[in-house]
Amino acid sequence: MPRTLVKDALNATAPNDAILLQGWVRTRRDAKAFSFIELNDGSSLKGLQIIVDASLPDYVHVTRANTGASVEVHGKLVESKGGGQKWEVVATKFTVLGEADATYPLQKKGHTLEFLREIAHLRPRSNLFGAVFRVRSRLAYAVHQFFQERGFHYVHTPIITASDAEGAGNMFRVTTLDPANPPKTPDGAVDCAQDFFGKKTFLTVSGQLEGEIFATALSSIYTFGPTFRAENSHTSRHAAEFWMIEPEVAFCDLNGDMDLAEAFVKHLIRDAKEHCAADLEFFSKFVDKELLARLDFVLDKPFVRCSYTEAVEILTKSGKTWEHPISWGANLQAEHERYLTEEHFKCPVTVYNYPRAIKAFYMRKNDGEAPDRQTVAAMDLLVPGIGEIIGGSQREERLDLLKEGMALHHLDEKAYWWYLDLRRYGSVPHAGFGLGFERMLMFVTGVANIRDVIPFARTPGTAEF
RNA sequence: UGCCUGGUAGCUCAGUGGUAGAGCAGGUGACUGUUAAUCACUUGGUCGUAGGUUCGAUCCCUACCCGGGCAGCCA
Numbered sequence: 057m058p059r060t061l062v063k064d065a066l067n068a069t070a071p072n073d074a075i076l077l078q079g080w081v082r083t084r085r086d087a088k089a090f091s092f093i094e095l096n097d098g099s100s101l102k103g104l105q106i107i108v109d110a111s112l113p114d115y116v117h118v119t120r121a122n123t124g125a126s127v128e129v130h131g132k133l134v135e136s137k138g139g140g141q142k143w144e145v146v147a148t149k150f151t152v153l154g155e156a157d158a159t160y161p162l163q164k165k166g167h168t169l170e171f172l173r174e175i176a177h178l179r180p181r182s183n184l185f186g187a188v189f190r191v192r193s194r195l196a197y198a199v200h201q202f203f204q205e206r207g208f209h210y211v212h213t214p215i216i217t218a219s220d221a222e223g224a225g226n227m228f229r230v231t232t233l234d235p236a237n238p239p240k241t242p243d244g245a246v247d248c249a250q251d252f253f254g255k256k257t258f259l260t261v262s263g264q265l266e267g268e269i270f271a272t273a274l275s276s277i278y279t280f281g282p283t284f285r286a287e288n289s290h291t292s293r294h295a296a297e298f299w300m301i302e303p304e305v306a307f308c309d310l311n312g313d314m315d316l317a318e319a320f321v322k323h324l325i326r327d328a329k330e331h332c333a334a335d336l337e338f339f340s341k342f343v344d345k346e347l348l349a350r351l352d353f354v355l356d357k358p359f360v361r362c363s364y365t366e367a368v369e370i371l372t373k374s375g376k377t378w379e380h381p382i383s384w385g386a387n388l389q390a391e392h393e394r395y396l397t398e399e400h401f402k403c404p405v406t407v408y409n410y411p412r413a414i415k416a417f418y419m420r421k422n423d424g425e426a427p428d429r430q431t432v433a434a435m436d437l438l439v440p441g442i443g444e445i446i447g448g449s450q451r452e453e454r455l456d457l458l459k460e461g462m463a464l465h466h467l468d469e470k471a472y473w474w475y476l477d478l479r480r481y482g483s484v485p486h487a488g489f490g491l492g493f494e495r496m497l498m499f500v501t502g503v504a505n506i507r508d509v510i511p512f513a514r515t516p517g518t519a520e521f
Numbered sequence: 522u523g524c525c526u527g528g529u530a531g532c533u534c535a536g537u538g539g540u541a542g543a544g545c546a547g548g549u550g551a552c553u554g555u556u557a558a559u560c561a562c563u564u565g566g567u568c569g570u571a572g573g574u575u576c577g578a579u580c581c582c583u584a585c586c587c588g589g590g591c592a593g594c595c596a
Contacts, residue, residue, distance in 0.1 A: 085555050092555050105556080123546095138554045158547050163532060164557045165545055170588060171532070226594085262596090287594055288522060300596060379592080390592075447596065492596030505589095506596095517587090 057130070063099035065133055068143055072133040075145060077104065078153075080181060081125045083164045084118070091118045095129065095145075098180070101187055101334045105136065105144040114150040123164060124156030124181070169508055176512055176521050184342070187335035188509055191328055192497055198327035199280055199301055199493075202320055208276040208303060213263030215282065218255055219471070226286040227258035228296075259284035264302055264488060265418070265475055268451060271304035271486050272478050278303040280493075288516050292505040293442060293495060297514040304488035310420075310433040310450040313487035314406050317437050317446050318359050320491065321404070325351050328500045336501075344502030350440065351500070359404040362396070364388075364431065367407050370400055384429070387414050388436075390443055397438040408435040417461040418475075419449040420485075435489070442499050448489020455479040 057076045065077065079097030086092075089110045096103040106129050108118050121127050130149035136142060161175050162182055172179040179185040200210065216230050232252040233239065239247040248256045263279040270277045283300040303316060328336060329351060340347040362370070371382045371392050380389040388396075388407065397405045412421060412430040419432035437446035452458040458479055462469055469476060497509040507513040512521045 083557070085553090085558060087553060087555065090554085092558095094556080107554085136554090138556075140556050159531075161531075163546050165532075166557085167532065174588090283596080285595070289594065290522090290590085291592080291594095292590075294595070298596070444596065490596060495596060 061099040062095060062097045062102075062104045065104050065145065066100060066102055066141075066143060068133055071135065075131060075133045077106070077129045077131075077145060079103075079127065081121050081123055081127055081156075083123055084121055086118075091115075091121075093118075093121060093127070095127065096181075096186075098186055098190075101183060101190075101338055102141075105138075105141055106131070106147055106150075107144060108147045108150050112147060112150065114147070117150055117152050120152045120155050121150075122156055122158075122160070124160035124162060125152055126154040126156075127152050169505065173507055173513070180511075183338065184503075185508070187332075187338050188497070188501055188503060189511065191332045191335055191501055192509065192511075194331050195324055195328060195497065195500065196280070196493075198324050198331075199278075201327070202323045203276075203278045203303065206276070208278045209270070209274045211263075211267060211270045211274075211277045211279050212281065213260065213266040213279045215260050216253075216257050217260045217266075218253065218257050219265060227261055228284050228286045230257045230259060261285055262300070262302065262490065264304065264490065265472075267302050267304040267488060268475070268478060268486065271306045271488070272482065272484060275306045276303070277305075290516065292507075293498070295494065295506050295510060295513055295515055298506070298510070299493040301491045301493055302488060304486060306484050306486045308450075308487045309485055310408060310435060310487055313448050313450060313489060314361060314408065314435055314437075317406070317435070317448060317489050317491075318404075321437070321439075321445070321496070322355055324496060325355055325500060329355075339502045344504075347502040354404055354439075357403055359406055359437070360401045361406045361408065362401070364407055364410045365429075367392075367396060371395065374400070385411050385413065393436075393438045393443045397443070398440045402440070404437060404439045406435050406437050408433070410434045410436075412461075413464075415449070417465040417467055418451050418458065419461070420452040421457050421461070433487075437489075439499055442495055445495045445499060446489050446491045448487065450485065450487040453479060453483045453485050455483065 057074065059078055060075050062077065062079060065075065077095060077097070079095045082094040082096050082103050084091055084093050091108045093106040093108065094103040095106050108115055128151040129145060129147050131145040131147040133143055133145055136144040162178055167182070172182060172185065180189055203210070233246070233250070239250040241247045260283060262283060263281065267277055267279050279302045281299065282297055284297055286296065287294065305312065305316065336348060365384065367388065368382060368384050371378070374395065376395065379391055382392055396407070397403070409422060409431040412432045415432045415434045419434045422431045422433055425431060433450035435448050436444050439445050452461055455476065458476065459469060462472065494506045494509050498504065498506060501509065503509050507515060
C-alpha cells in the first residue's frame with residue numbers, strides 16, 4: 057500500500073477506508089479505552105490525530121510510542137468526532153518502528169533557540185524548524201523558477217578559487233600541504249608552487265567575476281551556491297558559510313539591475329505566501345507578530361530609490377546624533393541604514409551611486425562628476441529589520457577605466473588577465489547583484505538569527521555536525 | 522576583534538555569605554473525545570572550570586571556557 061503524507065490526509069475531500077501513514081510521534085494522550093497520537097511526518101506544520109483503540113491487538117505497543125518515536129499506522133481516515141481537526145485516522149494496525157526514550161531532548165513545550173542549536177540534528181523535528189526548512193526548500197525552488205522563467209541560465213561557478221583579492225572579506229585557505237611541515241622556498245617562505253593546485257587557493261567569497269564571464273556569453277545568468285567568508289563576525293546576521301544568489305545580466309544598466317532586484321525579492325515573498333501559508337502563519341503567531349502585515353506591505357508598494365548623496369542629506373538633516381558621524385564620502389553604517397529603511401522611508405530602500413573610493417574596483421564609474429564627488433553605479437537594497445539584503449552594481453565595461461579602478465585599489469592586473477579580457481573582446485554594459493539567501497529567509501520568516509535559517513550553521517568557533 | 526550580558530535539575534527559570542527551590546519533562550496512580558489534556562504523589566542538582574578573599578562561597582574578587590547581544594566587516 058502506498059504511503060499517504062500527513063499533508064495530503066489533512067487535505068482529504070472524502071473518507072478513506074485503507075490508508076498508510078509513517079512518521080514521528082509529537083505527543084500522546086492516553087484515555088481509558090484508547091489513545092490519541094499526534095503524528096507528524098514533516099510534510100506539513102499540522103500533524104494528524106491517530107486513534108488507537110484499546111481493543112486493537114497492537115494496543116500493547118502504544119506505551120512505547122512516546123514523543124519522538126517513529127511509527128507506522130494502517131487505518132481508516134474518518135471525520136473527527138472531536139473539535140480541532142477535520143480528519144483523523146482510526147488505526148487498524150499500529151507498529152512502533154523506532155522507540156524514543158525519556159532522554160529524547162525535544163519536549164512538548166517551548167525550547168529556547170539557543171538550546172535547539174545545540175541539537176541541530178533533532179531540531180528539524182520541531183514545529184519552528186520544520187517550518188523554516190520547508191520555507192527554505194520552497195524558496196530555493198522559487199529562485200530557480202524566477203530566473204529560468206526569464207531566460208536566465210544557471211551557472212556553477214567554482215567553489216575553490218585562486219582569486220584572492222575580490223574585496224569581499226577574508227578567505228579560507230584551501231591546501232593539502234602539511235601545516236606542521238610545509239615545503240619551503242630557498243628564502244624560507246612556504247612554497248605554494250608545491251601545493252595541490254600549484255598556487256594559493258581559497259574557498260570562494262563570490263562567484264561574480266566568473267559569473268561575468270558567462271553573462272558576456274549567455275547574456276543572462278545566475279549563480280546559486282555556497283559562499284565562504286573567514287570574517288570573525290559575531291552577529292545575528294553573519295555566517296562563515298552561506299548561500300548566495302548572484303544574477304549577472306549583459307546589456308543591462310543600474311536601473312535594470314534595481315528593477316530586477318525588486319522583482320526578485322517580491323517574487324520570493326509572493327511565492328512563500330502562496331506555497332507556505334501555514335508556515336508563515338505560524339511565524340506570524342510565534343516568532344514575529346508583524347510578519348504578515350510587513351510582507352503584504354512590501355509587496356504592495358514600489359521600493360524607494362534614493363541616491364547615496366540624497367541619503368546623506370536625509371541623515372544629516374534628521375537631527376539625530378549618530379554614533380558614527382555621517383558626511384559625504386563615509387560609508388553608511390548599520391545605524392544609518394536602519395534609520396533610512398525603518399524610520400524615514402518605513403519600507404525597503406535601494407540606495408545607489410556610492411562614492412567611488414569606498415566601493416569595489418569593478419563597479420562602473422559614473423560620468424561627468426566633480427573629481428571630489430566621484431561615484432560608481434552601485435546599489436544596496438535595505439529592508440526593515442535586517443538591513444542590507446542585496447548588494448550590486450553595474451560593472452565597469454570600459455577597459456581603461458577598469459584598469460584605473462584596479463590601480464586605485466592596488467590590484468595586480470596580471471592576476472585578473474582573464475577578467476580584463478572580457479573588456480578587450482566584445483565588452484558590453486552589464487550589471488548584477490548578490491542576494492544573501494539566509495538574509496532573505498530571515499526576512500520572510502521573521503526569524504531573527506541567521507543560525508536558525510541554516511540547517512547546520514558555521515560561525516566562528518562552531519562547526520559541529 | 523572591541524564593548525555588554527549570561528552560565529543553578531533533562532528543559533525554562535527563581536534564589537541566598539551558613540552547601541538550594543518552582544514549572545515542565547521522567548516515574549507511579551486517578552480521570553478524561555483528548556488537543557503543549559487535567560489532578561495527586563514522586564525521582565532528580567559536587568549551582569560552567571580553576572584559583573583567591575572568608576570561620577564558611579552557588580552568592581564577593583580574578584582568570585579562563587562556553588552561550589547570547591551590539592559594533593566593525595559584509596550578503
